[in-house]
Amino acid sequence: AGPDPLITEVQDWASGFGHGVDEVPYGLPIKFEDDVIRRNVEWLTADTISSINFTPIHALDGTITPQGCAFERHHSGAIELSKPDYRLMINGLVDQPLVFSYDDLERFPREQHVYFCECAANTGMEWAGAQLNGAQFTHGMIHNMEYTGVPLRTLLAEAGLDAAGDFKDKWVYVEGADASSNGRSIPMEKAMDDVLVAFKANGEALRKEHGYPVRLVVPGWEGNMWVKWLRRVEVMDGPVESREETSKYTDTLADGTSRKWTWVMDAKSVVTSPSPQAPIKHGHGPVVITGMAWSGHGKITRVDVSKDGGMTWETARLASEGQDKALTRFYLDTTWEGEEWLLQSRAIDETGYVQPTKAQLRDVRGLNSIYHNNCIQTWHVKANGEAENVEVS
Amino acid sequence: APIPEPEAPVKTAAAPEALDGGIIGAAHADNGDTKGLRFGLGRGALPEEIAAWNLDVSPDGTGLPAGSGNAFDGEAIFEEQCAVCHGSFAEGVGNWPKLAGGDGTLADEDPLKTVGSYWPYTSTVWDYVHRSMPFGNAQSLSVDDTYAIVAYILYSNDIIDDEFELNQDTLPEVVLPNADGFIVDDRAETEYSKWRTEPCMENCKDGPVEITMRATVLDVTPEEAVEEPAATDPAPEPAAAVDPAPEPAAEPAADPAAAPAETDAPDPELVAAGEKVFNKCKACHQIGDGAKDRVGPQLNGIVGREIGSVEGFKYSNTMGSMGGAWDAETLAAFLADPRGTVKGTKMAFAGLRKDSDVEALIAYLSSFSQ
The missing domain is CATH 1.10.760.10 (Cytochrome c-like domain)
Incomplete structure (x- = not known):
């Protein structure tokens, strides 16, 4: 091969001007990345107003999910609620029911935490078998952001909790300002622990689709409880048993009984590259296997990778030490000589929980759970570098 | 006013003891003394405000209004x-x-x-x-x-x-049949104890590992994400426990301009009334800038539009072969009694009972020209 003209010839960008600083006051990704977007699976739901889309995890690295491509789930569409129009009510078993404005919230001492938010239905379409051919679709109902906000316990204390008496059998009911209201009941223990009333994500205001101006962050627990456009918190002496915690977000077992209050997202991981949407396009030799791991029980302490469908495993390198209820990035720096791989990853968290296989999950739960499928995923990497979603024996 | 001290964080985090109520109790005792630590932010909620938002209803009937x-x-x-x-x-x-x-x-x-x-x-x-x-x-x-x-x-x-x-x-x-069909999350007993074990690293499976199922066989992945659209066979039904989707949305209308008609501008009050009536239609129909087909076709320019003419929308056979154009008269008949007027229409709406609603809705629809 001769000399590379991209090097030997003066290129336009090396001689003329690029954009000035005022060209794009708030930027979007460069046009070459315009396929890295949230995508919808049309047959899943009746209407996009009450539906979900998927984070392009196959094309991302690191751990922080940019808001612009972080999955959306709405039950009645993403509403536009301005800060001046925003109100948050605390009522129920409190000493003084209160109403906060948005500005009030910014005057309380605030905290910052990175947390993952995973929809309970993530990987739910895979219960009955390998179905969707891409990590974005099998595992993309997740994002991971740095939140700034006020602990819910601070706001509850402001309203006074003497009226609540013993916290042990108390709950808070949280609801949004949108037409669905998406109300959920949360036990008082969790409400007083790490639940955050958040108004910033990744340093900037929440995006409309993530609940601007204020959303609830319920670390480690299913995304449906992270109520967006949060408008009311009611201290109660029992759960409301709302639509979203009875007819939905309950997990039906093989014998027809269903688990309720399955809030915690168990440890899980997935290889994001190579994967069906991110095939190996370079030749043989060095290749980076990467993916992400998370656990609603705490920190990820270890991730193992198998290239032979789970027969043998090697421990991957964590990009940084696991953080509580946040995504951890893992890498396995290896070589590929065109051999076929059955690529898997297996997360282990600080409680010693080991991510189960599909067979293990099905043994306990059957095929109709819909939610909380945290099984080990398999990608079949072929001799030409393409990858496919498969199940193995 | 003195600047309030920041509240001491309540220590109930990760510690497993938090679950037995011991630490919670202690936290509560602390909260009893937090009056001096409160920030004095927010204002009291008024009874009317609480009544407007506090609508939730509990299984024992708490929250149900008279009626x-x-x-x-x-x-x-x-x-x-x-x-x-x-x-x-x-x-x-x-x-x-x-x-x-x-x-x-x-x-x-x-x-x-x-x-x-x-x-x-x-x-x-x-x-x-x-x-x-x-x-x-x-x-x-x-x-x-x-x-x-x-x-x-x-x-x-x-x-x-x-x-x-x-x-x-x-x-x-009124007790529902499946009232006793639920158990509280028991993963800690039925799963965690099994899976909190030292994982196998070598020779972890008995026989050779074989592929038992492939996603490309089902081929339900949205096309834009597939590198090379493979199968020429028609895609089988998705395996998930959901019904097939309604007809895919068609492209947006070429010129979905929502400018009001220049002549015979409808009465603005009637249009406003019609906009409220249109709430009944919104679950299935879009109108205005960027309106797309959904369960029903987009409605820009519907008044005067040829019946069954939105390209790419799958009408019922009757509607597709009716011919003619929608005018105020045909629309009024259809909106009052859809299934009586067009036998076999896919529109499941029962019809508007009030003539005044029909008139207002048509005025509203007329305000969106093609």
């Missing part, structure tokens, strides 16, 4: 407000939720989860209908209409008869 309704009255209300998505008999339309049926299917391969077969509490049905329905026009139902609609849903599931008077006293006493 009543029965299934006999509920049938007509359901037909007008709910049937477009949920079907006249609560059996569901297309991919929209089925509210009746499915009795005894929960252990089947493909369970049908409805109010009758799955929901544990009657209060949940009332609460959800009252606060979140109809889709696209939430919080518009009166208390009595809500009781009547819930009664009709229960009646459709053979749980009450059509004369049963549902009210704040009787509703909590």
Whole structure:
């Protein structure tokens, strides 16, 4: 091969001007990345107003999910609620029911935490078998952001909790300002622990689709409880048993009984590259296997990778030490000589929980759970570098 | 005023002891002394404000307002407000939720989860209908209409008869068939103990590992994400327990300009009234800038448009072959009685009862020219 003209010839960008600083006051990704977007699976739901889309995890690295491509789930569409129009009510078993404005919230001492938010239905379409051919679709109902906000316990204390008496059998009911209201009941223990009333994500205001101006962050627990456009918190002496915690977000077992209050997202991981949407396009030799791991029980302490469908495993390198209820990035720096791989990853968290296989999950739960499928995923990497979603024996 | 001290964080985090209530109790004791640590932010909520938002209803009936309704009255209300998505008999339309049926299917391969077969509490049905329905026009139902609609849903599931008077006293006493079908999350006992073990690293499987299922066989992945669209065979039905999607949305209309007609501008008050009526249509139809086909076709320029003419939208055979154009007269007849006017139309809406609503809606539709 001769000399590379991209090097030997003066290129336009090396001689003329690029954009000035005022060209794009708030930027979007460069046009070459315009396929890295949230995508919808049309047959899943009746209407996009009450539906979900998927984070392009196959094309991302690191751990922080940019808001612009972080999955959306709405039950009645993403509403536009301005800060001046925003109100948050605390009522129920409190000493003084209160109403906060948005500005009030910014005057309380605030905290910052990175947390993952995973929809309970993530990987739910895979219960009955390998179905969707891409990590974005099998595992993309997740994002991971740095939140700034006020602990819910601070706001509850402001309203006074003497009226609540013993916290042990108390709950808070949280609801949004949108037409669905998406109300959920949360036990008082969790409400007083790490639940955050958040108004910033990744340093900037929440995006409309993530609940601007204020959303609830319920670390480690299913995304449906992270109520967006949060408008009311009611201290109660029992759960409301709302639509979203009875007819939905309950997990039906093989014998027809269903688990309720399955809030915690168990440890899980997935290889994001190579994967069906991110095939190996370079030749043989060095290749980076990467993916992400998370656990609603705490920190990820270890991730193992198998290239032979789970027969043998090697421990991957964590990009940084696991953080509580946040995504951890893992890498396995290896070589590929065109051999076929059955690529898997297996997360282990600080409680010693080991991510189960599909067979293990099905043994306990059957095929109709819909939610909380945290099984080990398999990608079949072929001799030409393409990858496919498969199940193995 | 003195700057308040920041509140001491309540130490209930990760520590497992938090679950037995010991530390919670201690935290509560602390909270009893927090008056001096409060920030003095926010204002007292007024009783009217609490009443406006505090609408949730609990299984024991707490939160139910006074009122009543029965299934006999509920049938007509359901037909007008709910049937477009949920079907006249609560059996569901297309991919929209089925509210009746499915009795005894929960252990089947493909369970049908409805109010009758799955929901544990009657209060949940009332609460959800009252606060979140109809889709696209939430919080518009009166208390009595809500009781009547819930009664009709229960009646459709053979749980009450059509004369049963549902009210704040009787509703909590209606026990749904699957009330005892739920257990509290038991993963800690049934799963965690099994899986908190030292994982195998070598020779972890008995036989050679074989591929038992492939996603490309099913091929339900949206096309734009596939590197090389492979199969030429028609895609089989997706395996998930959901119905196939309604017809894919067509491209947006080439010029979805929403400029009001220049001549014969309709009465603005009538248009405003029509916009409210259009709330009944919104679950299925879009109109205005960027309107797309959804369950029903987009409606820009519908007044004067050729009947059944939106390219790419799948009309019923009747509608597709009717010919002619929509004028005020044909529209009025159709909107008052869709299925009586166009036999076999896919539009499940029962029709507008009031002539004044029909007139206002047509005025509203007229304000969006092609």
